[in-house]
Amino acid sequence: MTDNNIESFIEPLSGYISSKIEEVARVTEVRRLAEGHSRQMLLIHVEVAGAVQRYVVRIEQDGIFGTSGAEEFRVMGALHGVGFPVAQVRWLENSRDLLGEPFFVMDFVDGDFDNPAGDTLKEFVTVLDQLHKLDWQNAGLDFDLKPESVEEATHLQIDRWANIYRSATPLPIPLLEEAAAWLHYHAPVSGPFGIVHGDPGPGNFVHDKGEILALTDFEFCHLGHVYEDWVFCAVMRGPRSLSTDGWIELYQELADTKLTAEEWRYWQVFNLFKGSCANTTSLRVFCAGKNPAPNLAIVGTAIHQNFLFQLTGLISD
Amino acid sequence: MTDTRLPTDDQLWLCMSETMRSVILPRLDDPWARAALIRLIGLAEFAPKRGEDPSEQRTSETIACIDQLASSYPDIAAQLPAGWPGVDQRQVLDLCSQLLAASVGDENEQANAVRIQLKTLLKVHLTEDFTVSSPLITSFAGGLNDR
Numbered sequence: 001m002t003d004n005n006i007e008s009f010i011e012p013l014s015g016y017i018s019s020k021i022e023e024v025a026r027v028t029e030v031r032r033l034a035e036g037h038s039r040q041m042l043l044i045h046v047e048v049a050g051a052v053q054r055y056v057v058r059i060e061q062d063g064i065f066g067t068s069g070a071e072e073f074r075v076m077g078a079l080h081g082v083g084f085p086v087a088q089v090r091w092l093e094n095s096r097d098l099l100g101e102p103f104f105v106m107d108f109v110d111g112d113f114d115n116p117a118g119d120t121l122k123e124f125v126t127v128l129d130q131l132h133k134l135d136w137q138n139a140g141l142d143f144d145l146k147p148e149s150v151e152e153a154t155h156l157q158i159d160r161w162a163n164i165y166r167s168a169t170p171l172p173i174p175l176l177e178e179a180a181a182w183l184h185y186h187a188p189v190s191g192p193f194g195i196v197h198g199d200p201g202p203g204n205f206v207h208d209k210g211e212i213l214a215l216t217d218f219e220f221c222h223l224g225h226v227y228e229d230w231v232f233c234a235v236m237r238g239p240r241s242l243s244t245d246g247w248i249e250l251y252q253e254l255a256d257t258k259l260t261a262e263e264w265r266y267w268q269v270f271n272l273f274k275g276s277c278a279n280t281t282s283l284r285v286f287c288a289g290k291n292p293a294p295n296l297a298i299v300g301t302a303i304h305q306n307f308l309f310q311l312t313g314l315i316s317d
Numbered sequence: 318m319t320d321t322r323l324p325t326d327d328q329l330w331l332c333m334s335e336t337m338r339s340v341i342l343p344r345l346d347d348p349w350a351r352a353a354l355i356r357l358i359g360l361a362e363f364a365p366k367r368g369e370d371p372s373e374q375r376t377s378e379t380i381a382c383i384d385q386l387a388s389s390y391p392d393i394a395a396q397l398p399a400g401w402p403g404v405d406q407r408q409v410l411d412l413c414s415q416l417l418a419a420s421v422g423d424e425n426e427q428a429n430a431v432r433i434q435l436k437t438l439l440k441v442h443l444t445e446d447f448t449v450s451s452p453l454i455t456s457f458a459g460g461l462n463d464r
Binding site: 032035171172173174175177178180181182185186293294295297298299301302303305306308309312316 | 349352353356357359360363406407410411413414415417418419420421422432436439440443444446447450451452453454456457
């Protein structure tokens, strides 16, 4: 289960980190850092030669949301290497031998845990815009999917999410199949192509005194149409900090980006489709008894149905 | 439960929900445990509201809807799988997927009929499910629903 006894990780993590740094390391404290449905996030205190260092351990959860920790580790490492605000990743463990799931370890970035507002949001929009425009090839980023155009990228992402849902459910969901066809039919043939974070907005960045110290949660990061991010932030993750209209104003002011009503609708449908597909993986894990946690049951039923309900409405309008 | 000497499933779910609400939750301080318990309460209240499995009824309704479409449109009749209407739920849902996807971007009479009749029926099924499950969204966000 997600809420396993995290104290039991102390011993194996002490040995793991000792072997990585080739020094005796002792995990002295472990606590849950944030709630993640697809990843468990633990803050650990590690004592090495009398000094304490803090790390975050990001642990996969039975392939929920169909994303890979290895790609996330790679992308974060390259971004950090070019000075982008992201935590420095340390070690990737692909096997399940140690903690029962693959995981990676990164530096802990401390910040203000209050909901961001005002200038912090402006700074975030600027940083996200920089991510979108970063020359990913020169920065040494390596993605699993490497489309060459925004059109190809969008079709690839639709297929990616449709295949994730198809492999997670025992029966087809016709309204999702219709949505996939709708997205393919209306897919943009041009537009800004770049690094898409995939889950941007408040809750997924660390900030302090108006500065963005780190973007987090890169598991959905990919190459694609950057409008996916702008709409996702304003509609799905951002409303608790700023109204959708407020976000739209920031995009125009700081990123010189203004979507048409049709573009907005398209990317709203896309994000609801992505969420709805991803959420089916929670139910797969729950129903298989691998992780009978209540959050997974809810994500796989009510949250999935809510997204599907909304996207079907948008397509029908 | 037909043996009236024993509690029903509904009574057992109520027992779980009420005990979690009034006995366990007020004594729980750990935020992670509280969040999990509130979600568990939501699920314990959701489970008895689901009623009988509607799959069989919905499959029959969907077959009837497709039959009606097939009687008006030969293209749809040609897509009916062998053995129709004696087919399983997966075959029916596969056909629904095929018909809905093929109607995207098409404004002809058949595509409109698929949207008006078949899609409407599937939306009714989704609405039925979501009406029962939607209180779980409050539970997910950490809130208790009204009893």
